[in-house]
Amino acid sequence: MSSRENEAETRKHIALTVNGKKVERHIPSRMTLAELLREELDLTGTKVGCNRGECGSCTVILDGDPVLSCTVLAVEASGREVLTIEGLAPGGKLHPIQEAFVEHDALQCGYCTPGMIMSIKALLDRNPNPTEEDVRKSIDGNLCRCGSYPNIIKAALAASKKIVCG
Numbered sequence: 001m002s003s004r005e006n007e008a009e010t011r012k013h014i015a016l017t018v019n020g021k022k023v024e025r026h027i028p029s030r031m032t033l034a035e036l037l038r039e040e041l042d043l044t045g046t047k048v049g050c051n052r053g054e055c056g057s058c059t060v061i062l063d064g065d066p067v068l069s070c071t072v073l074a075v076e077a078s079g080r081e082v083l084t085i086e087g088l089a090p091g092g093k094l095h096p097i098q099e100a101f102v103e104h105d106a107l108q109c110g111y112c113t114p115g116m117i118m119s120i121k122a123l124l125d126r127n128p129n130p131t132e133e134d135v136r137k138s139i140d141g142n143l144c145r146c147g148s149y150p151n152i153i154k155a156a157l158a159a160s161k162k163i164v165c166g
């Protein structure tokens with residue numbers, strides 16, 4: 001096989017929806033979803049900490065479920081819907097979870113914050129009235145080196161009340 005054929009074979013066409021918009025790309029078949037978001041679509045709100053499925057900073061929502069986008073190939077997301085942190089604040093209006101993070105001082109450096117918020121968003125979408133234990137479980141794959149966990153949990157519970165009570 002020529003190197004040209006080899007190159008063609010290792011690129012794939014994908015079509016997916018990201019934050020409500022249709023996206024099509026011709027990408028290397030080994031590109032991760034995190035790379036697609038950050039490098040092809042300029043959605044750099046999704047952070048890459050470990051790049052091996054251990055820190056949760058790259059969490060996005062794929063068809064309603066939180067996933068570690070550094071462990072998902074972009075081709076696996078083809079035909080599916082992705083929600084990233086940018087999709088929570090269309091037009092710059094903060095989502096109630098983001099507002100609660102600000103109000104409860106739930107971040108220091110902020111590197112873990114997009115992933116934390118997406119994990120909490122996935123939780124509140126399926127359980128709008130979670131217990132503290134539910135919140136803890138929802139973020140058990142999200143590491144915060146700054147140790148902001150107590151305020152993150154307070155913010156998640158406050159966000160659930162904002163969402164339930166409007």
Ligand code: FES
Binds near residue numbers: 055068070
């Ligand atoms: S960057 Fe994906 S889990 Fe750490």
Ligand code: FES
Binds near residue numbers: 110113
């Ligand atoms: S706020 Fe710094 S890692 Fe969580």
